[in-house]
Amino acid sequence: MKRIAVLGGGNGAQALAGHLASKGFPVTLFEHPEFRRNIFRLEETKTIELTGAIEARGTLAEVTTDPAAVRDAEILYFLAPSFAQEAVFSLIAPFLGRGQRLLLMPGNFGSLVLKETFGGRLPEGFLAAESDTMPYACRIEAPGVVNVWGIKNFMAAAALPASGTGDFIASVQDAFPVPLKPAPNVLSIGLSNTNMILHCPTMIMNAGRIESGNGRFRFYAEGMTDSVCAVMEAMDRERMAVGKALGLNLLSTMDDMKELYSINGESLRETILNNGAYCGHGADSPASMKYRYLTEDVPYLLVPVFEIGKKLGIPLPVTESIIRLASVIAGEDYLVTGRTLGGLDLDGVNG
Amino acid sequence: MKRIAVLGGGNGAQALAGHLASKGFPVTLFEHPEFRRNIFRLEETKTIELTGAIEARGTLAEVTTDPAAVRDAEILYFLAPSFAQEAVFSLIAPFLGRGQRLLLMPGNFGSLVLKETFGGRLPEGFLAAESDTMPYACRIEAPGVVNVWGIKNFMAAAALPASGTGDFIASVQDAFPVPLKPAPNVLSIGLSNTNMILHCPTMIMNAGRIESGNGRFRFYAEGMTDSVCAVMEAMDRERMAVGKALGLNLLSTMDDMKELYSINGESLRETILNNGAYCGHGADSPASMKYRYLTEDVPYLLVPVFEIGKKLGIPLPVTESIIRLASVIAGEDYLVTGRTLGGLDLDGVNG
Known part of the structure; x- marks a missing residue:
């Protein structure tokens, strides 16, 4: 063995x-x-x-x-x-x-x-x-x-x-x-880790509720509302554009979720609501903004995706906005301290 | 008469x-x-x-x-x-x-x-x-x-x-x-209209709560939490930097509030909580994201402030992030449709 x-x-x-x-x-x-x-x-x-x-x-x-x-x-x-x-x-x-x-x-x-x-x-x-x-x-x-x-x-x-x-x-x-x-x-x-799409906008666009503390809420069912899903979808298009420039045909977060959980939905919001693993239980929100949905997913996923995009000339304005707000919240500039992949060798990944 | x-x-x-x-x-x-x-x-x-x-x-x-x-x-x-x-x-x-x-x-x-x-x-x-x-x-x-x-x-x-x-x-x-x-x-x-500082981040960082609808909340007392105030303060510094470049000594949003309402506070958050006009009553949150706190304050205040800053070479990354997220939410690029003051004649304002 x-x-x-x-x-x-x-x-x-x-x-x-x-x-x-x-x-x-x-x-x-x-x-x-x-x-x-x-x-x-x-x-x-x-x-x-x-x-x-x-x-x-x-x-x-x-x-x-x-x-x-x-x-x-x-x-x-x-x-x-x-x-x-x-x-x-x-x-x-x-x-x-x-x-x-x-x-x-x-x-x-x-x-x-x-x-x-x-x-x-x-x-x-x-x-x-x-x-x-x-x-x-x-x-x-x-x-x-x-x-x-x-x-x-x-x-x-x-x-x-x-x-x-x-x-x-x-x-x-x-x-x-x-x-x-x-x-x-x-x-x-x-690029396929959709945590960055699902977690980061939802944290930032529910910050007041996460921090005001009276009553935890259902992170997926109540946190991922229409406006939050609109921001997720805008970020998702940016992520897929980076994938496309690399020759990768990435699934959208919605389609990935449909495949992973065998569910349906006409929109991202509806697909999330149809996902029992996400919406089939009670309050599950983080109790603070110092949580890995931001402290891991922003510096270790969003920042490298943004950096790869920048290197390829793909604009990621919505992704950048979420990184900047998360940085203000953390009191730390994730565009500097995150996984910037400075000496990025994109060609080396294929061998 | x-x-x-x-x-x-x-x-x-x-x-x-x-x-x-x-x-x-x-x-x-x-x-x-x-x-x-x-x-x-x-x-x-x-x-x-x-x-x-x-x-x-x-x-x-x-x-x-x-x-x-x-x-x-x-x-x-x-x-x-x-x-x-x-x-x-x-x-x-x-x-x-x-x-x-x-x-x-x-x-x-x-x-x-x-x-x-x-x-x-x-x-x-x-x-x-x-x-x-x-x-x-x-x-x-x-x-x-x-x-x-x-x-x-x-x-x-x-x-x-x-x-x-x-x-x-x-x-x-x-x-x-x-x-x-x-x-x-x-x-x-x-530049002195602090509505843009108080309203815009609070709307975006409470989007899930505004839209999930179960229970209106106290916009100032419960919506303007530590992370929301951190974003407000970052935007406020950008606004004041634009003022400084124009030779204007603008009050911070916190100091402006203290003067207007004769109150005290060690931080923006504390000053807001000490403001009876803001926090002395019950639920007062907007019921939707299509509300003038975003639809007026972003295109008619944040966008021109951002444009003036751009013209003066002052970076406003946090302001820009809020404009971009508000644009995604509205389904409209406020950096194009907002008050961009295209043919801006900054010298003409003084006479």
């Missing part, structure tokens, strides 16, 4: 580590030392129980904050938030090399950052790839217990460069719980 | 017409033919009763939709919304000339538009001026009855060109209910 390292200590990381361990894979769970609190109990018990959509129990080979532990892993699954990517990359880089495979979930253009960590060239014989999502919808219920609400039917993945995607999927598929479908390249993976 | 024409048929226009008529001035009330419904009853009764802060009754000399009626007026007070200015200007222009005085309330850069109506040069001996507000806070309660909640202690005014401001105020002051204080020029009048 292939030796696996799972990087991260949150919901998705623990679910995947436990699931693969339950199938007999030797799994090392690595968490950044700064977030060691996430794995305190696991360091002792090394056992993860999955409940809900998956009923299984796995015993991990190792639970650690020592980056050298990834040296022997054949496959590395990275499930920490985007803002942790750079810090983790610089810790583990000395221990990466030939024969290893690394999958970022969600990638959010992180493989390009990893390449920069290595001075613009990944190690010989090493393959990095990205997916736009994680295998499970899940939540840690208690230490060592993860409740899995659902598991994806498939996930898209692309290697950097894209010429390695077939090799990558062939190498990891028997050690991954969900079928991986090849995507054109890592840019298409980042 | 000077002959007066009041242009407009709404709350402010009827209050001023009734008040001046009650003091014995011969007043003609002119409404655009398209809005004749506003004055149906008045055409018969010609009588306006003021209640509340003013108890008075005035009988008008004339109530009409015939623009030729303004020919004999010595003073014209214009109190229709900004979006009606151009239409009314083109109706009345043939009847304007030497000796007449016209005051726009609020001006919102309308005198520059009037000048364009005359091909870039106002008639010889004719003076136009602007104020940033109206004399009364009031509401029409029933046909011919206006409830006056309050009357301003003073109003700022400036003529176009500013060299005529002293002459203008001297000519109209005895036929105006509130002391007029000279402002540097009409640009300072438009």
Whole structure:
């Protein structure tokens, strides 16, 4: 059985580590030392129980904050938030090399950052790839217990460069719980993450309600009203224009949602209202503007999409407006501090 | 007594017409033919009763939709919304000339538009001026009855060109209910209208709540939260930078509010919460995004401020972001359809 390292200590990381361990894979769970609190109990018990959509129990080979532990892993699954990517990359880089495979979930253009960590060239014989999502919808219920609400039917993945995607999927598929479908390249993976469309305008256009605090609200059903959907659709057209300039035929957020959830709708607003996963429950809004719907999705998705567009000469005025307002709210200029992909090598993604 | 024409048929226009008529001035009330419904009853009764802060009754000399009626007026007070200015200007222009005085309330850069109506040069001996507000806070309660909640202690005014401001105020002051204080020029009048700061971000950053409809909210107290105030303050700094480049020392929106309402506060948010006129009552939010807080304040205030800034080389990225989102919401590009002041003659404002 292939030796696996799972990087991260949150919901998705623990679910995947436990699931693969339950199938007999030797799994090392690595968490950044700064977030060691996430794995305190696991360091002792090394056992993860999955409940809900998956009923299984796995015993991990190792639970650690020592980056050298990834040296022997054949496959590395990275499930920490985007803002942790750079810090983790610089810790583990000395221990990466030939024969290893690394999958970022969600990638959010992180493989390009990893390449920069290595001075613009990944190690010989090493393959990095990205997916736009994680295998499970899940939540840690208690230490060592993860409740899995659902598991994806498939996930898209692309290697950097894209010429390695077939090799990558062939190498990891028997050690991954969900079928991986090849995507054109890592840019298409980042551009396909519709979180940026669904989350960012809704946060900003419900700021007063999120902050005034009296009464949480239904983020999708009550937050994504006509004007909010109009802004989403304008941003979505900009995102698809960037894709088109790159030769990618991206699905609109509405069509992507219809495909993912097997639902119908005449408009984005109607499609959202028809989505039970979004609108079938009560109040689910964030309680503050310091939430990853903005703090992750703006700097790690909207900013790189805007930067790619700028490089290609595609105007993204609505996307830029949302980035600017999110920056004022955060007190931080995301166009400077976000994932600007400064030395962007767009040609290099295809190989 | 000077002959007066009041242009407009709404709350402010009827209050001023009734008040001046009650003091014995011969007043003609002119409404655009398209809005004749506003004055149906008045055409018969010609009588306006003021209640509340003013108890008075005035009988008008004339109530009409015939623009030729303004020919004999010595003073014209214009109190229709900004979006009606151009239409009314083109109706009345043939009847304007030497000796007449016209005051726009609020001006919102309308005198520059009037000048364009005359091909870039106002008639010889004719003076136009602007104020940033109206004399009364009031509401029409029933046909011919206006409830006056309050009357301003003073109003700022400036003529176009500013060299005529002293002459203008001297000519109209005895036929105006509130002391007029000279402002540097009409640009300072438009730039001082803080409605654009208070209204526009609050509308956009409460869009979900305005449109989801379950429960109106307190626009100032609950809508102007920390993030909304952060965006207001960023826009306010841009507005003041434009003023500074024009040699104008504009008050911040917070300081303006403190002066107008005699209140204190350590921050904009706190000052708003301390303002009884804003926060001393129940739900007062607009029920839709098609409301003048956006449809008037964006195209007639934010757009010209942005255009003036662009001409002066002052960046206004936050203002531009709000304009762009408001444009998406309205389905109309306000940077094209708004008051862009295309042939802007900034030097001409001073004389």
